[in-house]
Amino acid sequence: MIINKKVIRDLKENFIKNLIFTLLIILSISLLIGFNRSMNGSIDSINKFYKQYNVEDGQFIVLEDIDASDILDKFNIKIEKMEYYDYKLSDNETIRIFKERKNINRYQVTEGKKLRNKKEILIDSWFAKKHNYRVNDTIEINKNGYKLKGFAISPDYVNTLKTKYDFLFNPKYFGIAYVSEDDFENFNDTKFYYSFKSSKEERKKLKKYIKENYTLLDWINKEDNSRINNVINDLKGPKELSKIICTMLNIVVAFVIALSIKKRIKDESSIIGTLYSLGYNKKELLIHYIKIPILLSVIGSLIGYVIGIIISKPLIMTQSNQYNFPIITLSNFNNLLLKGLIIPIVIILVVNIHIIRKDLSKKPLNLLYSLESNKINKLEEIFRFENVEFNKRFRIKGMLRDIESIIVLTLGIFLSSLIILISFGLKDSINKYVKNIKEDINYKYLYFITTETIDDRKEGEKTLIKELKLKNSKVTIQGIEEDSRYLDLKDTKGKSINYNKVMIADTVAKKLNIHKGDKITLYDEIEDKYYFIKAEKIVKYTNGQFIFMPINKLNKLLNKENSFNGLMSNEKLNLDEKMVFTDIEKKMIVTSTEELMKMFKIIIYILIIVSIVITIGIIYLIMSMVIEKNKIGISLFKILGYNNNEISRLFIEGNIVFVIVSFLMAIPICKVLINIFCKKILEGLSIFIEAHIYKSNILIAFTFIFISYIISNFIVKKEILNIHATEVLKNRE
Numbered sequence: 001m002i003i004n005k006k007v008i009r010d011l012k013e014n015f016i017k018n019l020i021f022t023l024l025i026i027l028s029i030s031l032l033i034g035f036n037r038s039m040n041g042s043i044d045s046i047n048k049f050y051k052q053y054n055v056e057d058g059q060f061i062v063l064e065d066i067d068a069s070d071i072l073d074k075f076n077i078k079i080e081k082m083e084y085y086d087y088k089l090s091d092n093e094t095i096r097i098f099k100e101r102k103n104i105n106r107y108q109v110t111e112g113k114k115l116r117n118k119k120e121i122l123i124d125s126w127f128a129k130k131h132n133y134r135v136n137d138t139i140e141i142n143k144n145g146y147k148l149k150g151f152a153i154s155p156d157y158v159n160t161l162k163t164k165y166d167f168l169f170n171p172k173y174f175g176i177a178y179v180s181e182d183d184f185e186n187f188n189d190t191k192f193y194y195s196f197k198s199s200k201e202e203r204k205k206l207k208k209y210i211k212e213n214y215t216l217l218d219w220i221n222k223e224d225n226s227r228i229n230n231v232i233n234d235l236k237g238p239k240e241l242s243k244i245i246c247t248m249l250n251i252v253v254a255f256v257i258a259l260s261i262k263k264r265i266k267d268e269s270s271i272i273g274t275l276y277s278l279g280y281n282k283k284e285l286l287i288h289y290i291k292i293p294i295l296l297s298v299i300g301s302l303i304g305y306v307i308g309i310i311i312s313k314p315l316i317m318t319q320s321n322q323y324n325f326p327i328i329t330l331s332n333f334n335n336l337l338l339k340g341l342i343i344p345i346v347i348i349l350v351v352n353i354h355i356i357r358k359d360l361s362k363k364p365l366n367l368l369y370s371l372e373s374n375k376i377n378k379l380e381e382i383f384r385f386e387n388v389e390f391n392k393r394f395r396i397k398g399m400l401r402d403i404e405s406i407i408v409l410t411l412g413i414f415l416s417s418l419i420i421l422i423s424f425g426l427k428d429s430i431n432k433y434v435k436n437i438k439e440d441i442n443y444k445y446l447y448f449i450t451t452e453t454i455d456d457r458k459e460g461e462k463t464l465i466k467e468l469k470l471k472n473s474k475v476t477i478q479g480i481e482e483d484s485r486y487l488d489l490k491d492t493k494g495k496s497i498n499y500n501k502v503m504i505a506d507t508v509a510k511k512l513n514i515h516k517g518d519k520i521t522l523y524d525e526i527e528d529k530y531y532f533i534k535a536e537k538i539v540k541y542t543n544g545q546f547i548f549m550p551i552n553k554l555n556k557l558l559n560k561e562n563s564f565n566g567l568m569s570n571e572k573l574n575l576d577e578k579m580v581f582t583d584i585e586k587k588m589i590v591t592s593t594e595e596l597m598k599m600f601k602i603i604i605y606i607l608i609i610v611s612i613v614i615t616i617g618i619i620y621l622i623m624s625m626v627i628e629k630n631k632i633g634i635s636l637f638k639i640l641g642y643n644n645n646e647i648s649r650l651f652i653e654g655n656i657v658f659v660i661v662s663f664l665m666a667i668p669i670c671k672v673l674i675n676i677f678c679k680k681i682l683e684g685l686s687i688f689i690e691a692h693i694y695k696s697n698i699l700i701a702f703t704f705i706f707i708s709y710i711i712s713n714f715i716v717k718k719e720i721l722n723i724h725a726t727e728v729l730k731n732r733e
Contacts, residue, residue, distance in 0.1 A: 007291050010264070017624060018296055020617050021257055025300025025344065026307065027613060028249040031606070033308025033340040035242035038315040039235045041330035046158065046231060049326040053106045055155035056195035057222050058203060063215035066194065075206050077198035080104045082156075085187040087141050092588070094162065095127065097141070097177045098154075099184035104195045105156045107178050108326050111135065112150015115180050119144065124160055124324045125151035127175020144186070152178055153324040156195065159227045160324050163448075163582040164220065164467075165476075165544075166589075168322065173588055193218075211526075219526050224474060231323050237677055238315075238603060241422075244673070248415050249614065250344050254351035255408045256621050257293045261352060262404075263625055265289065265359045272360070282360050289356050290349065297348040305340040317602065395654040402629065405622050406658060412618030413662035416611040417705055421670035422677075423607035424697040429674060432692045436542035437590060443486035443568040446584040447575060459574075460567030461486055464551050466558065468522040468531070471512050477522065477547045479554030479564075486568040489539045489548065502533050503548040505541035510690065514538075520547075531557055543589065608704065615708035623652055623716040627723075634723045648717050659709050663702055667693075 011018055059082070068079050083099045100115060101107065110125055112135045121139060128134070128151055138145045153160075157176050160169040184190070198206060203221070210216050222228055265272065272285060312330055399406050447460065464479035480487060482499045491497050492506060504514055514520065516538050522531040539548070555563050567573060627634065630651055637647050674691035 007288070007295075010292060011295075014260075017260065017621060018292070020621055021253065021260075021296050022300040022303075024249065024253045024614065024617050025297055025348075026304040027610060028246045028253065029301050029304025029340050029344060030307035030311060031242050031610065032246040033305050033336055034311040034315050035238050037308060037312035037330055037336055039239040040336075041312070042316055042325065042328050043232055043235050044331075045328045046235075046326060049108060050155045050228075053108055053155050053326075054104050054197065055222065055228060056104050057197050059156070059193050059195045059220050059225070060207075060210060060216060061193045061218040062210065063217060065192075066210070066214060068194075071206070071209070074209065075198070075202050077196050077202050077206060078103060079194055079196045081192055082195050083184065083190050083192045085184070085190045087187075089131075092173050092585070093131075094173065095123065095141075095175050095177050096162070097121075097179055097184070097187070100178055100180055101154065104197060105154045107152040107154040109150050109152045110325075110327055112148075112152075115149060115178065118180065118182055119146050120149045120183075121146040121177050121179050122150055122152040123148065123177040124153050124157070124171070124175050126160070126169075126171035126321075126324055127177075130171045130175075142187070146179070146183070153326055154178075155228065156225070157227055158323055158325070159230045161227050163584065164218075164226065165448075165582075165584060169324075170588060170591055172591070207528075216526055221525075231325075234322065241673075241677055245415070245419060245610075247347075250347050251351070252408065252412050252415055252618065254293075254348040255355075256412070256618065257296065257348060258352045258355040259405055259408060260621070260625055261289055261293065261356055262359055263629055265356065266629075282357075285360055286353065286357060289360070290352055293348050293352045294345065297345045301341045301344050305336075308340060315602075394650055399654065402626060405626060406655075409618065409622040409655065410658050410662045412622070413615065413659050413705065414666050416614040416618070416708070417663040417666035417701070418670055418673070419607050419614070420611035420701045420704055421666050421693065421698070422673055423604040423611070424701050425670050425674045425691055425693040426677070427604055428694050428697055429689050429692045433542055433689050434590060436540075440488060440540075440542050441486075441586050441589070442488055442570075444570045444586050445568070445572060447567045447569070447573060447580055448582045448584075449565050449567070449579055460569040462551065462564035463566040463568055464554050464558075464560075464564045465566050466524070466554075468524055470508070470520060470522055470547075473512060473545065475508055475522070475545045475547055477549070477554065479551030480548055482550050484568075486570075487548070489541060492538050492540060494540070497537060497539065499548065500550055501536035502553075503537045503539045504535045505544075505546040505548070506538055507542060507690075508545045508547065509535075509538050511545065522547075533557065612704060612708050615705055616712050619655075619709055619712035620715055623655070623712065624719060626651060627716060627719045631723055634720060638723070644717065644720055647720055648713070651720075652713055652716060656709065659705065663705055667698065 065081075068081065071077065071079055080101065080103050082101070082105070085097045087095050087097055089095060107122065109122065112122070115122060121141075123133065123139075128148075133139065133148055135148055135150055137148045139148055140146075153176075160171065160174065160176060162169075162174040196203075196206065207216075207219060210219075275285060316325070316328060443461075446463075448465070461481060461484060463481075466477050468475055468477055480499055484499055487499075489497060489499065489503060497503075504516075504520075508514060514535055516535055518535045520533050520535055522533065523529075524531065533547075533549070541548075549557075551564065555561055567575075634647055634651065637650070642650075670693065671691040674693075
């Protein structure tokens with residue numbers, strides 16, 4: 001059709017606007033595809049790794065060696081003894097060396113070669129990186145040299161935690177390694193636990209049998225093992241956040257394009273009326289005006305898809321610095337095509353058809369003579385502002401007349417404000433969490449003893465710690481001395497309290513919706529028992545999901561007497577290594593938490609850049625349309641003697657109000673989204689990070705938005721300079 005030539009002309013005449021539309025679509029789709037491909041690919045690769053290398057269904061620790069053949073005869077399960085040796089490279093640095101596994105939790109070599117000869121070793125890649133180890137280096141262990149054959153990881157240590165009480169791994173202080181069975185025989189003071197593969201029914205029978213015949217110290221099912229499950233939850237967080245942001249951006253861009261087309265229809269109303277008179281129907285004109293939005297969305301989606309594929313591998317680094325990933329294989333999943341190409345086009349198509357169809361439904365005569373072009377809307381009739389001075393009245397009426405553009409502008413600024421506030425909020429929430437940990441914990445060392453004891457030990461302060469389940473979530477109940485020197489617990493108002501009651505950490509209260517006075521049911525998986533307590537106080541405590549009570553009351557609750565299994569101290573205690581199950585240092589807790597910040601750094605920088613681009617793009621597009629729509633009015637003001645700055649104040653600068661309103665609206669929503677995001681990625685961890693954003697960073701975030709607003713206005717002002725006073729003479733209506 002001849003009318004198709006007009007599409008090419010429109011693309012050329014509005015090249016800058018169409019380019020920005022396309023860039024915003026590219027930005028949206030590339031982030032959506034990038035995060036979805038990288039996170040889905042990682043999840044898929046890890047699940048395949050778990051299956052191929054036979055991840056355990058659970059593990060348990062007993063005091064004695066068990067007769068594996070006896071268990072195999074009695075139960076339909078697979079069981080394997082996991083033997084290891086903790087070698088200290090220094091006071092704070094430990095490498096856990098495992099004997100090569102035969103069946104369960106086999107290792108995957110991610111770089112280098114498998115173990116073939118004696119005096120060879122494999123270590124995890126992050127520990128190697130932090131200690132500058134390279135393939136074929138020699139590592140000295142107990143004065144023996146071991147050749148580093150490569151880097152490896154097993155399914156039970158993807159999240160490489162030293163103890164189950166840790167929540168973040170720190171490769172500077174802890175790593176894992178694998179040696180052959182022959183080499184492992186050279187180590188003394190080795191430790192062990194048992195891993196098994198079984199059905200849930202067989203698992204219950206096995207647990208009962210172990211409890212009846214051995215001294216069961218600990219039992220962890222796969223679904224409760226943070227070394228295995230946390231990685232999957234963490235990978236879901238950025239993916240969900242990208243979906244929300246990119247979908248919102250797609251909708252905003254769709255409305256901006258629709259408003260641009262609507263403005264073009266209004267400008268070309270007489271041409272449309274003529275085309276109707278010549279025999280064109282509504283469907284043909286609708287298809288004509290929808291061609292540019294479809295073309296822009298297709299081009300933007302295709303380019304965004306390609307860029308998303310390219311950036312997906314680097315985006316894995318936003319998570320891989322917190323885990324020892326197996327080999328990750330990224331593939332182009334079918335749903336990526338749906339998310340990246342089809343859905344954005346459908347959103348833009350639906351929004352544009354809905355808005356354009358209404359404008360094309362006007363009578364041909366009205367279109368031909370532009371009879372409705374200057375019709376006063378209802379808001380202008382209601383709000384006349386007759387007592388307001390001219391400049392303010394003109395700006396207000398201009399906004400009421402173009403209310404659709406103002407709504408889209410507000411949504412666009414709201415979205416970009418939300419993105420930048422989320423980036424600062426994540427940073428501040430983690431920083432506040434680290435600060436609270438430093439204040440909550442007074443001890444420097446916490447030692448876990450292999451068996452509960454009642455001896456009259458003088459060194460360190462005794463504590464009794466037990467992990468239980470509350471509402472399907474793991475919590476740690478800790479018995480402490482009523483005059484404890486190593487905890488600084490305060491109530492929710494910040495006042496010091498006596499430690500003579502059952503005290504629920506506010507992290508537990510917020511995460512599990514528990515209030516003062518509530519009756520709580522706790523379940524002990526090892527003993528298969530239920531315990532009932534009452535929440536007598538809510539206290540501020542950040543370092544994990546804890547319930548505190550006097551140690552004598554906890555002993556009574558657990559039907560024990562003068563028992564303890566932990567020692568808190570500010571000095572390093574000289575304890576028998578066989579007696580110590582594990583130890584935790586405050587310094588390592590703080591350092592590990594600070595490492596969490598590194599995981600978010602790339603995401604934060606990406607969000608800041610995205611928000612600035614969105615702000616500049618949306619404000620420019622909307623204000624450019626406002627200037628284009630008021631071209632005749634601007635020309636008339638120039639004839640009346642107004643200079644460019646005065647005209648800018650009338651048509652552009654009044655929109656700062658909507659920038660401020662949009663930003664203020666985003667602040668509470670930001671906190672809600674951060675809470676959802678943190679809850680999602682920390683779902684399997686025994687920690688709770690509450691959303692927080694410092695006032696100084698709110699001000700910095702607004703400064704970014706305001707500077708973006710200034711830049712957009714500066715660009716738009718140039719369009720005012722290009723409008724001549726003679727423009728009004730061209731219009732005879």
